[in-house]
Amino acid sequence: MNKPIRIIALTDAGLRLATRLQHFMPVATVHFKPKPFSQSVQQAFTQGDALIMICATGIAVRSLAPVLNTKHSDPPVLVLDELGEYVIPLLSGHEGGANNWAHTIAAYLQAQLVMTTAKPYLKPVYTVGMGCERYCPQQELAALFAQALQQTGLTEAQIHSINSIDIKADEQGLIALAQAKDKPYGTYGTVALGKMEHLLSTKSEYVFGVVGVYGVAESAALWAAQQHTGQAPELVLNKIKTAKATCAIARSYPAGPKLPLNSLINK
Template sequence: MIRIFALTPTGRTLAERLCGLYPEAQFEYKPKPFADKVQQAFIQQDQLLFICATGIVMRTLAPVLQDKHQDPPVLVLDEAGQFVIPLLSGHEGGANNWAAQVAEMLGAQLVMTTAKPYVNPTYTLGMGCERHCPLSYLESLMLETLQQQGLTPQDIHSLNSIDVKADETQLIALAEKYQWPFQTYSAEQLMPMEPLLSTRSEYVFNTVGVYGVAESAALLAAQKATDSEPELVVNKIKNAKATCALSRGFGQTK
């Protein structure tokens, strides 16, 4: 859920304009008690947009901040609607993309403070599956993964897995259906991605030699495609027969 907070009459006018752009959003003007309302919304993982000073937002959220992998996206706008700042969870939580969308809608300037330049990312999928997994299980899981980030198959650079899946017929069929390259990597190639994994499975390691096939393959493919440090966009999700993860890199696509 998107929640918009404003503290001034001018900010209220901008908030009402934003509610027209996001009909599903909930708007609160000078809520009381302010800290309790904001912190509760943050804890329940709402997307937060503030029209007020950045310092107010940071002091209010400080007691409930966790880390970039768990905090929801937070944007701050000035009351004139001239600047949009992705304050928290820029890459991991999608605040950068959301801020770019808001800036475009308002004709505002996007103010990026993250280390990486705001360039078009290259998205890569990683998948693992049981032997002879049906295409329907693979495709539905892939589409669910993309939906979490509002992406389409056309946004994807490649489908990737471990080399023991190089002959997995339905992974090959999935890549062919969406006209993606299907790339596989050895356990030795995938192992350097271990520090970036969201979870580590001893069972998977004992079976194929890496702690996670889907995440490792997606990360390595993004790294190779862009020559940049990759990051997970969607941590591994799974159904009864397959796993899927989404990664991205920033830079010139090879």
């Protein structure tokens, strides 16, 4: 999350949860019973701050309704109950990154993710994207892969494939990692990966100058997910990195079943 983050709590239990979240996200600031409440929340929202609101969903909706603009410009908003049992991406789920952020927070808290924008009856395809320096050791790549799974709460069994850019088609560490995890290893050219540019969490001019895309790990994960379902992908985990490697996770849902027209009549 590259935006300023505000955690807003209204109860003592909520404050304890907010403090716990701040340990996970040291850049976040905690606001306990800010006054005047609606004005404070609206000001933070309009200036682009990402919000974690530990309160009733109704309070969040009524407070933010007067300042909502569009999903393309509004910052992400999550709503959590005071016990941290549920995480709801309330606003800007896809475009603003609230869905991805909610995955990360839910995994950290071991909470239930309440995703209303996805199709829960469809099983998503999860794909890993990785980039690395030449001759990066398999052990470092494996440790980063494990960290990515831990941060998202995913298992190895849920991962469909490991992917990278085509200049890494012969990268032995990545090949060995894919073989060790019994996953397909896919590589793609800059033209294909470039089509994912609008979905990247960050863009590196340096990486673009070296390999021709603004981010290898995220682009490869996103493109691979789209290829497996034919549907729009999204990042589940923004790029994480070590000194020598990067890793990201994307997902895509397959198209839902097409119902016959007569099944929609008189329902």
